[in-house]
Amino acid sequence: MKSHKISYGHQYITDEDIQVVIETLKSDYMTQGPKIAEFERAFADYVGVKYAVAVSNGTAALHISAMALNVQPGDNVIVTPMTFVASANCIRYCGGNVHFCDIDQNTFLMDIDKLQQMLESKPKGFYKGVVFVDFAGYPMQTEKIRCLCDKYGMWMIEDGCHAPGAYYFDSKGDKQIVGSCNYSDVTVFSFHPVKHIATGEGGMITTNDSELYYKLQCYRTHGIAQDRTKLTQDLGGWYYEMQELGYNYRITDLQCALGISQLKRLNWSLERRQQIVERYNQAFADCDFIILPKVASDVYHAYHLYVIQVEDRKALFDYMRSLNIFVQVHYEPVHLMPYYRQFGNKEGDLPIVENYSKHCLTLPIYPTLTEEEQDFVIEKIKEFYKR
Numbered sequence: 074m075k076s077h078k079i080s081y082g083h084q085y086i087t088d089e090d091i092q093v094v095i096e097t098l099k100s101d102y103m104t105q106g107p108k109i110a111e112f113e114r115a116f117a118d119y120v121g122v123k124y125a126v127a128v129s130n131g132t133a134a135l136h137i138s139a140m141a142l143n144v145q146p147g148d149n150v151i152v153t154p155m156t157f158v159a160s161a162n163c164i165r166y167c168g169g170n171v172h173f174c175d176i177d178q179n180t181f182l183m184d185i186d187k188l189q190q191m192l193e194s195k196p197k198g199f200y201k202g203v204v205f206v207d208f209a210g211y212p213m214q215t216e217k218i219r220c221l222c223d224k225y226g227m228w229m230i231e232d233g234c235h236a237p238g239a240y241y242f243d244s245k246g247d248k249q250i251v252g253s254c255n256y257s258d259v260t261v262f263s264f265h266p267v268k269h270i271a272t273g274e275g276g277m278i279t280t281n282d283s284e285l286y287y288k289l290q291c292y293r294t295h296g297i298a299q300d301r302t303k304l305t306q307d308l309g310g311w312y313y314e315m316q317e318l319g320y321n322y323r324i325t326d327l328q329c330a331l332g333i334s335q336l337k338r339l340n341w342s343l344e345r346r347q348q349i350v351e352r353y354n355q356a357f358a359d360c361d362f363i364i365l366p367k368v369a370s371d372v373y374h375a376y377h378l379y380v381i382q383v384e385d386r387k388a389l390f391d392y393m394r395s396l397n398i399f400v401q402v403h404y405e406p407v408h409l410m411p412y413y414r415q416f417g418n419k420e421g422d423l424p425i426v427e428n429y430s431k432h433c434l435t436l437p438i439y440p441t442l443t444e445e446e447q448d449f450v451i452e453k454i455k456e457f458y459k460r
Contacts, residue, residue, distance in 0.1 A: 131263025210375030
């Protein structure tokens with residue numbers, strides 16, 4: 074199997090997916106047609122939220138979410154360091170200052186106790202908001218963050234790109250699905266090929282706030298008013314107004330047709346990922362050279378990533394890659410990226426995430442991963458540590 078490439082993630086495109094794209098190609102619309110609204114409605118219904126806005130990618134979703142929440146130059150915003158850089162960059166795009174909060178060593182999510190300490194260390198109003206990530210598919214305890222944000226007058230952006238379909242139970246025993254925005258102001262998603270729903274590129278923003286919804290629609294289309302009742306004047310059916318400085322962050326009908334089809338299989342995809350996780354957990358249960366991911370009993374993990382922690386990570390990484398097993402590292406801490414070091418961030422600032430990042434390794438996990446392929450991955454990891 075050495076010559077057979079096994080990636081850490083991979084899209085799954087069916088004949089049904091292909092057919093719906095072909096049908097859309099044969100329709101009257103390729104870009105701003107009916108499939109976009111259909112996808113938005115289907116996604117909103119799935120997560121149980123009032124509004125959904127489809128955009129060109131997850132980074133665009135983050136950017137215009139920050140814009141809609143009125144991030145201004147000089148605003149101080151708290152962000153997790155264990156994420157892809159876009160989660161922090163969206164604040165910089167608006168001129169805001171990014172402050173990093175360390176992670177919980179068990180969940181790899183932003184540590185809520187450390188978040189509270191950061192808030193208590195500054196005057197009320199110093200921090201304007203927080204961007205947190207449902208890392209690897211583990212849903213954040215949004216209720217707890219909401220309590221802190223309400224106390225300190227802050228907004229919340231939930232980066233749910235890893236976690237469609239994930240949920241936890243709040244203090245009332247209610248299921249909180251990622252994207253429902255019962256506590257978050259907005260939640261963003263990505264439809265990159267390795268994600269649960271693949272549209273090539275693409276993203277979604279969910280919210281229950283009608284004002285934010287209008288702003289998001291406006292910002293994704295050059296700042297042009299989408300609701301004719303919002304025009305300052307109406308000169309005729311041809312007339313439109315650019316009311317804000319927006320962007321072309323639009324998604325296409327082709328992508329949304331694919332997204333609708335993929336969304337129908339999301340529950341199956343989640344179940345398949347759970348099966349793969351169970352096989353990994355059983356296989357490595359007695360391996361003292363591996364730290365397995367920990368998950369609380371009141372959480373449904375979406376498992377975009379299956380992350381273990383090991384010693385000799387680089388040697389294992391190189392060994393697995395030599396066998397065409399494309400394990401990956403998620404992620405290098407954002408605060409130590411050269412760009413963010415210029416703002417005073419340095420090694421030793423966030424010890425938990427820095428230690429985690431030296432040992433973490435993402436193993437292959439995607440719905441079409443076969444048992445034979447998974448067994449080969451397991452076998453070679455064990456073989457490495459028995460040498």
